[in-house]
Amino acid sequence: MTTRSITIGISTKMYLGYRESQVWLGAVAALARACEPVQTGQVKLFVAPTFPVLETTLELTRGTPVQVAAQNASDQDSGALTGEVSPVVLAEMGVELIELGHTERRRQFGESDELVAAKVAAAQRNGLQPLLCVGENARVAPKEAARACLEQIGAANINPHGTEPVIAYEPVWAIGAPQPADPDYVCAVADQLRQELGTETTLLYGGSAGPGLLPRLHPHVDGLFLGRFAHDPRNIALILEEATLLVSMASGSSPATAF
Incomplete structure (x- = not known):
């Protein structure tokens, strides 16, 4: 039986310095090499570091299944x-995903729906996978939250014949909060999104996500888009363990460990 893969993505935003990033990336690459489900593709792993270390990231992750994303x-x-930064250059380097539409880009840098749509088009025409961030500004009923997300997805004008997007559902009010959004709420919103997006679209949850959350959200979402909690590699290891158990359970095999 074919088991749907789980995707774990990590953004470092602008938190880690150059040498700190090198150490962190080395730890992530080591985890990827040691984690059997990452090696087999049952668990997909991508990282979105700050721009100056993209080339270093590509070098450190070479020979691993880790995908490299750009934050913009x-x-x-x-x-x-x-x-x-040109998407042509990023594609030529070996970057595979582009994070677009994040609320920080919208609020702090004035990025509009029109600009996000233009960036999605640029990513797709260059063979890059858009990682489109969507989310409601305030906690509302799940149907209303899903409607806000679907409006943002519609405004992004994704080309159905282009590279497949990854959708990161990140409630704006949960980003940087002490705790993630309530799992029941996230699952309800995700289920509403699934009705419109279908089962083939990869749907992640982000917003103060960390260890212990994935088992409460899967399979309503396909994985997590992590921020500050994943800047500690020990937390990544814990989440990979959770993902490994989930894929082994879904396939009907004996419970497995990641390492």
Whole structure:
């Protein structure tokens, strides 16, 4: 029986320094090499480091199944755009995913729905997988939250014939909070999203996610998009253990350990 894979993604935002990033990335690569479900593809793992360490990330993860994501990209392929990063260059380097639409980009840098849509188009035409972040601003009923998310997804104008998007559901009010959104709430929103997105779209939960959450959300979501809790590699190891147990249970095999 084919078992649906679990996806674990991690963004370092702008928290880790250069050498600190190297140490962290080395630990992530070691975990990926040691974790059998990551090696077999039952558990997918991607990292989104800060731009200056992207090339280092690609080097440190070479030979592992770890995918590398960028935290942003321009909507233009080239031009007189000082300080911007071309999706063409990212694709040429070996980056596979582009994080787009995050609330911090929207609120702090004024990114509009139109700009997010242009960036999604740029990612797709260059063979990069859009990692589209969506979420409601305040806690509301699950149907209303799902409606807000679907409006953001619709506004992103994803090309159905382009690279498949990954949707990261991140309630804005839960990002950076002491605790994630209530699991029952997340599952209810995720179920509403599934009705519209279908089962093939990879749907992740992000927003103060950490160890102990995945078993409470799966299979309503396909995995987690982690932030600060994953900056400690020990927490990544715990989450990979949880993912390993879930995929082994789903396949009907004996409970397994990740390492």
